[in-house]
Amino acid sequence: MELSKNLIRKKIVILGAGVIGLSTAERLIEKYNELNLSKFGPIDLTIISETFAKDTTSDGAGGLFRPDDRFIPGVPKEQVKKWATDSFKYFDQLLFSKEAGKAGVFQASGYQMFNDERIDPSYKDYVYQFRSLTKKELDYFPKKFKYGYFSTTIGIDTRTFMQYLTNKLILNGVEFLMKKIESQENFIREHPQFDIIFNCLGLGSINFCDDTKMIPIRGQMIRVKAPWIKHFYYTDDNCYIIPNINTICLGGTRQKGNYSVELDEKDGKGIMERCKELCPSLESASIEWEWAGLRPHREPIRVEKEVVTCSHTSRQKIIIHNYGHGGNGISLSRGTCMHAVDLLLNTSDYLKSKL
Numbered sequence: 001m002e003l004s005k006n007l008i009r010k011k012i013v014i015l016g017a018g019v020i021g022l023s024t025a026e027r028l029i030e031k032y033n034e035l036n037l038s039k040f041g042p043i044d045l046t047i048i049s050e051t052f053a054k055d056t057t058s059d060g061a062g063g064l065f066r067p068d069d070r071f072i073p074g075v076p077k078e079q080v081k082k083w084a085t086d087s088f089k090y091f092d093q094l095l096f097s098k099e100a101g102k103a104g105v106f107q108a109s110g111y112q113m114f115n116d117e118r119i120d121p122s123y124k125d126y127v128y129q130f131r132s133l134t135k136k137e138l139d140y141f142p143k144k145f146k147y148g149y150f151s152t153t154i155g156i157d158t159r160t161f162m163q164y165l166t167n168k169l170i171l172n173g174v175e176f177l178m179k180k181i182e183s184q185e186n187f188i189r190e191h192p193q194f195d196i197i198f199n200c201l202g203l204g205s206i207n208f209c210d211d212t213k214m215i216p217i218r219g220q221m222i223r224v225k226a227p228w229i230k231h232f233y234y235t236d237d238n239c240y241i242i243p244n245i246n247t248i249c250l251g252g253t254r255q256k257g258n259y260s261v262e263l264d265e266k267d268g269k270g271i272m273e274r275c276k277e278l279c280p281s282l283e284s285a286s287i288e289w290e291w292a293g294l295r296p297h298r299e300p301i302r303v304e305k306e307v308v309t310c311s312h313t314s315r316q317k318i319i320i321h322n323y324g325h326g327g328n329g330i331s332l333s334r335g336t337c338m339h340a341v342d343l344l345l346n347t348s349d350y351l352k353s354k355l
């Protein structure tokens with residue numbers, strides 16, 4: 001009962017409907033059922049967001065599982081490992097279940113190639129397969145690289161996955177509300193009914209809680225139809241080709257501090273040129289859509305519990321922050337959401353208890 005007291009007859013709100021908001025809701029429902037709390041009535045869960053589905057950053061992401069702790073700054077290696085392995089386990093279970101097609105989860109194999117020798121990424125021990133490329137394999141490519149590896153990991157067609165989560169949440173009675181939120185203080189004053197608040201606002205946390213550590217890393221992408229391409233290709237010169245279910249993602253750019261979600265013609269041209277150099281058959285691919293999104297970057301990713309007192313009612317509110325996943329939000333979604341929900345349930349020692 002101690003563990004569950006924060007869930008019984010509490011009104012819970014999740015702010016933000018990207019992959020983090022939706023995955024948090026899924027995890028809360030699971031926990032509620034695991035703890036056998038439905039005898040107290042159904043979970044009271046609302047998601048409030050300014051945008052949903054196609055208008056979120058999550059919707060456009062390439063969706064490849066490759067969270068490398070070297071590119072997740074400020075988070076202890078063991079913590080990244082825990083988030084990543086929890087996430088991998090979740091997606092792996094989906095992949096080998098009847099739900100895989102509905103959830104948009106598939107096995108993805110491919111090449112990453114570099115102009116210099118690299119240390120292996122931290123995820124190499126828990127993806128399905130990982131090995132260095134031989135010189136002969138490197139020589140197959142029209143563009144020359146010095147070093148590379150081949151791996152089999154998980155691909156997540158994010159648009160399909162987000163729809164899958166949304167359908168599941170609707171079936172479980174979650175309420176959805178479209179609304180722009182100004183600040184933490186205003187929100188608490190205007191919505192006194194909520195006891196527990198999950199902040200999954202991504203970049204919206206800049207205004208919500210004055211977080212000056214948050215910064216966008218802009219990425220532009222072109223989606224093409226090229227069903228003959230079955231592998232992913234990544235190089236260290238801003239070039240990636242990632243097959244999803246209906247399209248292939250061509251990228252990319254990484255522009256720190258750029259807030260523009262408008263398409264940039266020069267960026268688009270550069271992406272096409274780099275991808276065609278690596279994979280000339282893209283010449284006959286048809287463009288489906290183009291997109292620019294902002295990776296919500298923070299050093300470190302913030303998964304943290306805060307207890308605040310409403311200045312009007314003097315009632316205490318629990319706020320769990322979960323944002324700042326940068327270019328790894330799909331990969332780390334499940335792990336960070338498990339952590340966030342555990343913080344609510346007062347199992348504050350998430351890392352120690354599960355390692």
Ligand SMILES: Cc1cc2nc3c(=O)[nH]c(=O)nc-3n(C[C@H](O)[C@H](O)[C@H](O)COP(=O)(O)OP(=O)(O)OC[C@H]3O[C@@H](n4cnc5c(N)ncnc54)[C@H](O)[C@@H]3O)c2cc1C
Binds near residue numbers: 019059066325
């Ligand atoms: C080009 C590109 C490629 C990527 N590829 C990958 C990849 O291959 N693998 C990977 O793991 N990750 C990838 N990412 C990163 C991934 O997309 C993000 O880390 C992830 O989507 C973050 O999820 P989120 O839910 O925190 O944010 P978001 O999806 O941005 O969701 C935030 C939510 O908060 C809401 N919100 C914000 N402000 C307010 C407000 N003031 N009021 C109300 N609601 C508000 C928004 O409407 C939205 O619903 C990529 C990103 C980009 C841009």
